[in-house]
Amino acid sequence: MVASSVLGFPRIGANREVKKAVEAYWAGKITADELTKAASETKKSNWTSIKAHGVDIVPSGDFTLYDHVLDHSASFNVIPPRYQGKNLSPLDVYFAMGRGRQADGVDVPASEMKKWFDSNYHYVVPEFSEAVEFKLNFNKQLEEFQEAKALGITTRPVVLGPISFLVLGKASKEASPNFEAISLLPKLLPIYVTLLTQLKEAGVEWVQIDEPILVLDSGASYEKQFAQAYAELAKIGIKSLLTTYFGRLDTNLNFVAKLPVAGLHIDLSREPGQLEATVEALKSTPIVLSLGLVSGRNIWKTDFAAALKLARVAVEGLGADRVIVATSSSLLHIPVTLASEKKLTEQQKDWFSFALEKAEEVAILAAALSDSQDPKVASALEANRVSIAKRREFESSSDDKVRKRVDGITPEMLNRKSAFVKRREAQKAHLDLPKFPTTTIGSFPQTSEIRQARAKFGKKEITQEQYEEFIKKEIRSVVEFQEKVGLDLLVHGEPERNDMVQYFGEQLHGFVFTQNAWVQSYGSRYVRPPIIVSDVSRTGPMTVRWSSYAQSVTKKPMKGMLTGPVTILNWSFPRVDVSREVQSKQLALALRDEVIDLEKAGIYAIQVDEPAIREGLPLRRVDWDNYLTWAVDSFRLATAGVEDSTQTHSHFCYSDFNDIFPSIQRLDADVISIEASKSDMKLLSAFKQYGYSNEIGPGVYDIHSPRVPGEQEIKDRIAAMLKLLPDHLLFVNPDCGLKTRGWKETEASLENLVAAARWARQTYV
Numbered sequence: 112m113v114a115s116s117v118l119g120f121p122r123i124g125a126n127r128e129v130k131k132a133v134e135a136y137w138a139g140k141i142t143a144d145e146l147t148k149a150a151s152e153t154k155k156s157n158w159t160s161i162k163a164h165g166v167d168i169v170p171s172g173d174f175t176l177y178d179h180v181l182d183h184s185a186s187f188n189v190i191p192p193r194y195q196g197k198n199l200s201p202l203d204v205y206f207a208m209g210r211g212r213q214a215d216g217v218d219v220p221a222s223e224m225k226k227w228f229d230s231n232y233h234y235v236v237p238e239f240s241e242a243v244e245f246k247l248n249f250n251k252q253l254e255e256f257q258e259a260k261a262l263g264i265t266t267r268p269v270v271l272g273p274i275s276f277l278v279l280g281k282a283s284k285e286a287s288p289n290f291e292a293i294s295l296l297p298k299l300l301p302i303y304v305t306l307l308t309q310l311k312e313a314g315v316e317w318v319q320i321d322e323p324i325l326v327l328d329s330g331a332s333y334e335k336q337f338a339q340a341y342a343e344l345a346k347i348g349i350k351s352l353l354t355t356y357f358g359r360l361d362t363n364l365n366f367v368a369k370l371p372v373a374g375l376h377i378d379l380s381r382e383p384g385q386l387e388a389t390v391e392a393l394k395s396t397p398i399v400l401s402l403g404l405v406s407g408r409n410i411w412k413t414d415f416a417a418a419l420k421l422a423r424v425a426v427e428g429l430g431a432d433r434v435i436v437a438t439s440s441s442l443l444h445i446p447v448t449l450a451s452e453k454k455l456t457e458q459q460k461d462w463f464s465f466a467l468e469k470a471e472e473v474a475i476l477a478a479a480l481s482d483s484q485d486p487k488v489a490s491a492l493e494a495n496r497v498s499i500a501k502r503r504e505f506e507s508s509s510d511d512k513v514r515k516r517v518d519g520i521t522p523e524m525l526n527r528k529s530a531f532v533k534r535r536e537a538q539k540a541h542l543d544l545p546k547f548p549t550t551t552i553g554s555f556p557q558t559s560e561i562r563q564a565r566a567k568f569g570k571k572e573i574t575q576e577q578y579e580e581f582i583k584k585e586i587r588s589v590v591e592f593q594e595k596v597g598l599d600l601l602v603h604g605e606p607e608r609n610d611m612v613q614y615f616g617e618q619l620h621g622f623v624f625t626q627n628a629w630v631q632s633y634g635s636r637y638v639r640p641p642i643i644v645s646d647v648s649r650t651g652p653m654t655v656r657w658s659s660y661a662q663s664v665t666k667k668p669m670k671g672m673l674t675g676p677v678t679i680l681n682w683s684f685p686r687v688d689v690s691r692e693v694q695s696k697q698l699a700l701a702l703r704d705e706v707i708d709l710e711k712a713g714i715y716a717i718q719v720d721e722p723a724i725r726e727g728l729p730l731r732r733v734d735w736d737n738y739l740t741w742a743v744d745s746f747r748l749a750t751a752g753v754e755d756s757t758q759t760h761s762h763f764c765y766s767d768f769n770d771i772f773p774s775i776q777r778l779d780a781d782v783i784s785i786e787a788s789k790s791d792m793k794l795l796s797a798f799k800q801y802g803y804s805n806e807i808g809p810g811v812y813d814i815h816s817p818r819v820p821g822e823q824e825i826k827d828r829i830a831a832m833l834k835l836l837p838d839h840l841l842f843v844n845p846d847c848g849l850k851t852r853g854w855k856e857t858e859a860s861l862e863n864l865v866a867a868a869r870w871a872r873q874t875y876v
């Protein structure tokens with residue numbers, strides 16, 4: 112018999128109950144006990160509905176109130192000294208680590224967050240030093256196992272493996288200079304032994320141990336530690352499913368297949384090509400193979416015929432009893448259920464599967480592989496065949512014009528008319544900006560007034576006309592504000608935007624939006640990514656009237672503001688029937704038309720934001736070049752259609768860009784702004800190493816905090832930058848948009864920024 116399993120489930124509740132409860136607790140509106148109760152409700156509903164959909168192996172221990180990696184840190188006593196001795200309850204220490212705490216005399220910042228592999232989920236980075244004293248503060252896996260057991264459901268607990276836990280962490284400030292977290296493995300292992308022994312004693316048969324670092328190049332360097340750790344854990348006598356996802360094992364398979372584990376999970380949704388080698392490697396072992404056939408990362412229905420074909424290779428090679436059909440990863444990256452979507456058409460609904468529907472998919476696939484005679488299975492297979500065929504038909508009748516346009520992209524379309532040096536002269540004459548021009552990244556504070564107007568317009572409580580008048584008034588006041596403060600290159604402030612991707616997606620052809628398809632981004636922050644369903648094209652100008660209105664109320668140059676093709680793609684659920692490259696190019700062509708229209712409307716500086724370009728980078732280095740080539744080409748395609756005298760800008764934030772620096776240069780934007788304040792001056796040394804020839808504005812202050820940077824502080828930063836960058840290339844700007852800030856600190860900060868730039872003009876002549 113082939114078993115079915117789900118590796119993890121959304122922790123947010125079908126109606127965002129967990130967000131509501133957690134935030135109510137933070138606001139002091141409910142007690143810790145009430146929070147625990149709310150969490151239990153969601154866990155209960157997850158377990159029972161996964162089970163009700165026919166899944167054999169139900170996960171537990173994957174729930175979290177904030178982040179599952181943070182849970183491990185708290186559980187293993189990996190608690191940086193700054194959160195200790197503050198007289199906080201363990202729960203409040205936990206939340207302080209996740210989001211910082213500023214109340215009752217306690218003032219500690221949040222821990223660092225990082226993207227969870229190439230997903231849009233952020234985990235809280237564990238901090239290690241020689242001084243950590245591992246201890247099992249609590250055993251979440253055991254507690255949840257028992258909680259589910261009490262409901263009559265036997266689960267398979269999920270644990271983040273010891274090697275990944277250490278490798279995904281970082282050295283804390285307290286650590287000595289050459290410290291490496293992996294050196295703590297011998298000290299950490301006994302804690303895992305205790306944790307798993309407790310599980311075994313409670314009657315747990317199988318445990319899912321996640322070691323996603325095995326799909327990274329760096330995974331290879333921990334061969335010894337894997338051998339050591341899993342030999343130790345094997346002694347406990349609990350069956351462990353070594354779990355990998357988001358990529359391929361590649362050569363790591365050589366040592367992974369020799370580990371004393373009872374099962375191995377691989378991601379076949381992402382990397383179907385690794386199946387045969389894995390089956391081959393496992394043949395002579397007793398290891399059970401769990402096939403990640405149902406994607407945990409996208410919302411498309413699984414093509415059963417294709418999945419079964421792959422699965423049969425495993426069944427033939429290993430026998431049905433050694434095969435499990437599973438989701439490719441935890442389903443935390445997709446929304447809870449399609450049942451909550453009331454506005455999608457029947458046709459659209461038929462294309463998608465969210466988490467609950469995916470749970471049903473694994474159950475059906477496993478039943479089909481076990482030759483189930485249940486008529487429900489046969490009819491589900493048939494229904495899937497019909498749905499997939501309809502979707503294929505839709506895809507093939509999609510927009511030929513767009514596809515031809517992508518095929519017709521020529522190398523000339525990727526290049527500006529002249530080289531940067533020549534363009535720079537033309538732009539100087541045209542824009543007449545002073546030395547060290549000051550500008551902002553685009554958005555200005557999104558006040559509750561703005562959000563209310565948008566909501567009212569959405570509910571048709573105000574007319575289109577009234578709404579547009581309101582937006583114009585906002586634009587006028589933002590422009591006046593910038594003139595008053597003395598900025599040089601102005602922006603319209605983005606009051607019309609709910610979100611930098613959604614705003615464009617809603618206006619482009621080819622996107623679908625959901626009502627309730629929330630996905631956890633971090634902690635209690637959830638996002639609702641748009642879905643790309645067909646060929647993308649522009650139906651008309653998207654931003655031109657706002658930018659040209661803004662330009663009409665000032666004599667200073669106005670900067671147009673668009674979100675770039677790669678960022679729109681990376682923050683959406685993409686199609687799976689065409690490559691990301693093709694989707695990115697379609698987006699780029701749509702944006703190219705918009706850029707040209709902006710120029711025609713008299714906007715001679717145009718910014719195309721690409722904050723997400725780094726996070727789309729493949730997990731394996733050999734795959735980088737291919738991605739970077741099409742990503743950079745897409746940006747160039749979007750921006751290169753303008754005259755030399757039009758200045759193109761781009762903006763980058765959220766990541767460390769050092770390792771893709773040469774690609775940033777290849778974008779050939781006339782000006783880039785880049786978040787630098789958080790990664791300090793590390794970024795700037797990359798300029799020294801690689802050189803940078805176009806204009807650049809490394810953020811002179813951090814907009815993520817309400818703190819106002821002093822004038823001297825900004826002067827110091829400018830001075831430090833000028834040690835590494837020629838003075839004729841430097842722009843002065845904050846490190847990201849101001850939409851999350853209040854007006855008060857925005858005004859004070861920008862006044863200091865302008866004063867510092869004026870000082871620089873006098874100092875560096």
Ligand code: MET
Nearest residue numbers: 552553554720722848849
């Ligand atoms: C996350 S990057 C944001 C860029 C955008 N133009 C803004 O200012 O908000």
Ligand SMILES: [Zn+2]
Nearest residue numbers: 722764847848
């Ligand atoms: Zn930004």
